[in-house]
Amino acid sequence: MPEAASAQATRAAIGDSEFDRDTALALRAPGVYDIDLSAGWTIINAVNGGYLLAVLGRALADALPHADPFTISAHYLTASQPGPAVVRTDVVRTGRTLSTGQASLFQYDEQGREVERIRVLASYGDLDALPDDVRTTAVPPEFPPMDQCFGPQDGPAPVSGSSAIADRLMIKIDPATLGWAVGAPSGKGEMRAWFGLADGRDADPLSLLLAVDALPPTAFELGLKGWVPTVELTVHVRSRPAPGPLRVSITTRNLAGGFLEEDAEVWDSNDRLVAQSRQLARVRLG
Amino acid sequence: MPEAASAQATRAAIGDSEFDRDTALALRAPGVYDIDLSAGWTIINAVNGGYLLAVLGRALADALPHADPFTISAHYLTASQPGPAVVRTDVVRTGRTLSTGQASLFQYDEQGREVERIRVLASYGDLDALPDDVRTTAVPPEFPPMDQCFGPQDGPAPVSGSSAIADRLMIKIDPATLGWAVGAPSGKGEMRAWFGLADGRDADPLSLLLAVDALPPTAFELGLKGWVPTVELTVHVRSRPAPGPLRVSITTRNLAGGFLEEDAEVWDSNDRLVAQSRQLARVRLG
Structure with a gap:
C-alpha cells in the first residue's frame, strides 16, 4: 500500500x-x-x-x-x-x-x-447555518512548508512539550519563532506552528478550543522563562474547519505590569480564518 | 480668567x-x-x-x-x-x-x-500594585491632532451619536475613518477617535469599560449600515489611565458569516496602552 x-x-x-x-x-x-x-x-x-x-x-x-x-x-x-x-x-x-x-x-x-x-x-x-459571505480583510500569515518546521520529535532542541501532551499533538513550529529553543529568542512576541492531533483526527469546533492554547508561550520568544498561567481566555469560533492541518499564529503586543495578552488566529487548509482568541496571562518578569 | x-x-x-x-x-x-x-x-x-x-x-x-x-x-x-x-x-x-x-x-x-x-x-x-515593568512592543496608532478630528458637534455630517449618548461623550473621529459619514466608507475595518467624557471627568478603570464600546462601529467603514449588536465583549484593563484625553483605535479583520470582531486599544496621554478589548458582534450583510 x-x-x-x-x-x-x-x-x-x-x-x-x-x-x-x-x-x-x-x-x-x-x-x-x-x-x-x-x-x-x-x-x-x-x-x-x-x-x-x-x-x-x-x-x-x-x-x-x-x-x-x-x-x-x-x-x-x-x-x-x-x-x-x-x-x-x-x-x-x-x-x-x-x-x-x-x-x-x-x-x-x-x-x-x-x-x-x-x-x-x-x-x-x-456554524452550518451561517451565511457563506466572507468579506474578511485578514490574510493568512506566512508559513514555511511543514517539512521546514520543527516539533519535539525533530531533534535535541528543548522544544516545549517534553511532557505528555507532546505525544497527543502534531506541532511543527516555524523556525523563525523557535529561537528560544536554542537560547536565542527573537525578542518578538510571536509563535507560529502547524497544528494537528497526533492520531490524525481532523479539527472541529471543539478541537479549535484546544488549538488556540497548545503552542509554547510567546513569552519564550520574548526571552522569559517559566510558567505563564492563563487568567482568562476567550475564543471565537468563526467557521467549521476544513480537513487537514491548521496553522496557528500567536502574537503578543503588550507585555507590562506582569501580564501579557496572547492573540491567536487559527487558519484551516482552505485559508479560512476559523478561530480567533485572546488570553490574559501572568508572567514572571526576570 | x-x-x-x-x-x-x-x-x-x-x-x-x-x-x-x-x-x-x-x-x-x-x-x-x-x-x-x-x-x-x-x-x-x-x-x-x-x-x-x-x-x-x-x-x-x-x-x-x-x-x-x-x-x-x-x-x-x-x-x-x-x-x-x-x-x-x-x-x-x-x-x-x-x-x-x-x-x-x-x-x-x-x-x-x-x-x-x-x-x-x-x-x-x-492596578497600583503591579510592577512598573513595561516591555510592550505596541506603539500608539497615528492620530491627527484633536482639532483636526470631528465629532457630532462639528458639522452637518451624520456622525453617529445623534442620540443622547453624544451629549455625554467627547468623541473626535480621525477623518481617515470618517468616510462613512459622507457616504464614502474606506472599506477598511478601522475607527479611531480621541475620547473623553463631555464634563471633563478624567478616565479611570471603570470608564475604560465604556471607552472600548463607544465609537461608531467599524462596520460603517466597511460599508455596512444598521445595528451591530454585541454578542460578547471582553476587556483587559492593563494600567490606570493618566489624566487627559484617551485615544481609542478599533480594528476589524474578520467579517464573515454574519459576524465580525472588533478589537479596541485604548492609549492614555502618557502613550501607555491602558486597555485592550475584543468583541464579537452580529452584522446584517447587505
Whole structure:
C-alpha cells in the first residue's frame, strides 16, 4: 500500500480519537457531567488549559440546544490535575440562533469537597447555518512548508512539550519563532506552528478550543522563562474547519505590569480564518 | 480668567460626574444592587453596551475585595432599556492578587419578573500594585491632532451619536475613518477617535469599560449600515489611565458569516496602552 494511503487508512475519525475519548463526559444528572481528566494532556505539572476548555465546551454543547461554541470565555481559578472532575452547566438563555450557557469544572479536595477550577460563559450557535459571505480583510500569515518546521520529535532542541501532551499533538513550529529553543529568542512576541492531533483526527469546533492554547508561550520568544498561567481566555469560533492541518499564529503586543495578552488566529487548509482568541496571562518578569 | 484655567475649574472630578452618578448603585442586600439605568447613555433605541459594562463592573468592584477590573467578559442576552434594573453579583473566588466574580443585570417584564440582560465573569486586582515593568512592543496608532478630528458637534455630517449618548461623550473621529459619514466608507475595518467624557471627568478603570464600546462601529467603514449588536465583549484593563484625553483605535479583520470582531486599544496621554478589548458582534450583510 502506498504510504499516503496507509496514513489515510489509520487516521482517527472525529468522534473516535484520543481527543474525543479524553473529553467524553458521563451524564450524572441533568446538566451535570463526570469526567476523569486525562494525564495525557498535561504540560509540566498542569493539565493544559485548551484541553480543559474543550471539556467544558463539550459539556455545554450537550446542555445547550446549539452545538457549536461561537464565543466562549473562561476564567481559570485554580490549577487542574489529572483525575476525577465534575462539570456543572447552567442554561442562561436559549434563542433561535444563539444560546448562552455557563459551566464550571470542579475537582475534589482531600475532604472530598468540590474546588472550582474554571468557570466559563459561552454563546453557542450552528456554524452550518451561517451565511457563506466572507468579506474578511485578514490574510493568512506566512508559513514555511511543514517539512521546514520543527516539533519535539525533530531533534535535541528543548522544544516545549517534553511532557505528555507532546505525544497527543502534531506541532511543527516555524523556525523563525523557535529561537528560544536554542537560547536565542527573537525578542518578538510571536509563535507560529502547524497544528494537528497526533492520531490524525481532523479539527472541529471543539478541537479549535484546544488549538488556540497548545503552542509554547510567546513569552519564550520574548526571552522569559517559566510558567505563564492563563487568567482568562476567550475564543471565537468563526467557521467549521476544513480537513487537514491548521496553522496557528500567536502574537503578543503588550507585555507590562506582569501580564501579557496572547492573540491567536487559527487558519484551516482552505485559508479560512476559523478561530480567533485572546488570553490574559501572568508572567514572571526576570 | 484665562480660558484654560476656566475649563480646568469646571472639569468634573472622578466620583462627581455624570458617569459616576449614572453608574451609582444602591445596595439592596449583600451583593445585590439596584440602579435606574439612565436614558443619557442610549444610542438609537438601546442603552450603550459599554455603559452597561461599567455598571456591572462597578457592582463587582464593590462586591469583590479588589477594586480594578483586570479582565471582564460580558455576554449580552437581551437589549436593555432605560429604567429600573438590578445587578446580582456572586463572588467566585478571592485570592491575594486576583479575585473572580460573576454578575448579572436584570430588568423587569410587564409582570414584574426579572429578565436577564447581560451576564459577566471578571477577574479583579489592584492596578497600583503591579510592577512598573513595561516591555510592550505596541506603539500608539497615528492620530491627527484633536482639532483636526470631528465629532457630532462639528458639522452637518451624520456622525453617529445623534442620540443622547453624544451629549455625554467627547468623541473626535480621525477623518481617515470618517468616510462613512459622507457616504464614502474606506472599506477598511478601522475607527479611531480621541475620547473623553463631555464634563471633563478624567478616565479611570471603570470608564475604560465604556471607552472600548463607544465609537461608531467599524462596520460603517466597511460599508455596512444598521445595528451591530454585541454578542460578547471582553476587556483587559492593563494600567490606570493618566489624566487627559484617551485615544481609542478599533480594528476589524474578520467579517464573515454574519459576524465580525472588533478589537479596541485604548492609549492614555502618557502613550501607555491602558486597555485592550475584543468583541464579537452580529452584522446584517447587505
